[in-house]
Amino acid sequence: MRSSPWLFEEFPELEGKVPWTPLGDFPTPVQKLDKLSSREGICEVWVKRDDRSSELYGGNKVRKLEFTLADAAARGKRYVLTYGGIGSNHALATTIHSRRLGLKAILILFPQPVTRHVQENLLLDAHFGAELILAKNSLEAALKTLWQIVTKRSVYVLPLGGSTALGALGFVDAMLELRRQIDAGEVPEPRKIFLALGTGGTMAGLLVGAKLAGLDSQVVGVRVTSSRIGNERKVANLANRVVRLLKRHSESIPDLRFSPSDVSVVHGFYGPGYGVPTPECVEAAKIVREAEGIRLDLTYTAKAFAALLSEARSGAEGPLLFWNTFNSVDLSALAERQDPRSLPKEFQAFFEGEPSF
Incomplete structure (x- = not known):
């Protein structure tokens, strides 16, 4: 390194x-x-x-997070709040790498077409300790962001994609x-x-x-x-x-x-x-x-x-x-150990039926 x-x-x-x-x-x-x-x-x-x-x-996302998570830590924040679809790679990357710096991820996620990869990422978000919040639209996401900032106070907000x-x-x-x-x-x-x-x-x-x-x-x-x-x-x-x-x-x-x-x-x-x-x-x-x-x-x-x-x-x-901006580390074994029923109730619906791909 x-x-x-x-x-x-x-x-x-x-x-x-x-x-x-x-x-x-x-x-x-x-x-x-x-x-x-x-x-x-x-x-x-x-x-x-x-x-x-x-x-x-x-x-x-790792390259971006080297700069943004350093900023969050330097500002003395305890939480990193970010956004994405329910299968967001950015959300998962933020969760995993925030944890390395002693920061907890809060993920405000939007519905998207359900694939096996989407389900796996959701399970991994939970496995690595993210707080999962579902938002149906931008207004709901804004209101839930405000609630997190007011109730937790020490929150670093990272926009969609960390961009x-x-x-x-x-x-x-x-x-x-x-x-x-x-x-x-x-x-x-x-x-x-x-x-x-x-x-x-x-x-x-x-x-x-x-x-x-x-x-x-x-x-x-x-x-x-x-x-x-x-x-x-x-x-x-x-x-x-x-x-x-x-x-x-x-x-x-x-x-x-x-x-x-x-x-x-x-x-x-x-x-x-x-x-x-x-x-x-x-x-x-x-x-x-x-x-x-x-x-x-x-x-x-x-x-x-x-x-x-x-x-x-x-x-x-x-x-x-x-x-190639994708991740090639295989974390499927960790995802398989995470029970979908351990997710917040509103996320469990994404595991009903067979995924499209």
């Missing part, structure tokens, strides 16, 4: 001004998907294995990491980088990081949430907030400005709704698993990889890089 992020090495004046704590195992490896490219007859494809960002629970300017620094740092791997000859500079676009923190950080790292790679977000949540304007606005945060603490940060036209988003792979598997994403997940042994989820990463696969099959030039 590293003692400081690449961001502090590049801009030393940030250390001591920007909160950070080590949680992940970085750098994550880069891997060439030779078998997949050969099987599909497509260009050179690589993957950035952020699914291996922690031996406890990986995925893209704050501070959290996005994790992916500014990630792009500096990729630059080092390119310089070391571990991976060629990608022509395009594909990732799932949810709440935008990962993409905003990568956009800023690409500029600071001097990379020409085009960052492509594949929208996997409603267009109200994931869109070009929101990503550009968050990227600009990231730049302002950095410039507040370092005079070495160049003047950068992002507009919606600087943000490349693919909208055609979302499907009929959040968390609803599509034929394209089911196929993409199957192909990657069979060819390379890499597991993707049907809500985020499989939809993003389906977009990369579509572009590659159309004859696109490589190299293309897929940023």
Whole structure:
């Protein structure tokens, strides 16, 4: 586990001004998907294995949490309250990594289509000690948030997806990491980088990081949430907030400005709704698993990889890089030991009948 992020090495004046704590195992490896490219007859494809960002629970959220949970701890908070669908990877990552710092997670969760993965994450939330609260809509979530803040007082509120300017620094740092791997000859500079676009923190950080790292790679977000949540304007606005945060603490940060036209988003792979598997994403997940042994989820990463696969099959030039934001640590045995009847009553309904996938 590293003692400081690449961001502090590049801009030393940030250390001591920007909160950070080590949680992940970085750098994550880069891997060439030779078998997949050969099987599909497509260009050179690589993957950035952020699914291996922690031996406890990986995925893209670990990079964000190194900054946001450090901030919560520095402020003397006891609770971290955040949001997501009932199968949220962000909610589970927050629960697991908050616990390492002596913080308790409070999760306000929204209904979503029930899959086996959704059920497993709910059981794991409970296993790792999260307080689970169901909200049917944004107004109910706001009221329940207010109640938690008033009754518990020492609450750090982390927005949906952990997508704050501070959290996005994790992916500014990630792009500096990729630059080092390119310089070391571990991976060629990608022509395009594909990732799932949810709440935008990962993409905003990568956009800023690409500029600071001097990379020409085009960052492509594949929208996997409603267009109200994931869109070009929101990503550009968050990227600009990231730049302002950095410039507040370092005079070495160049003047950068992002507009919606600087943000490349693919909208055609979302499907009929959040968390609803599509034929394209089911196929993409199957192909990657069979060819390379890499597991993707049907809500985020499989939809993003389906977009990369579509572009590659159309004859696109490589190299293309897929940023795997899923978690590859298998916690299914822990989930199986958690009785659904131990969950709050309103969550037990999500275990009635067979899941869709």
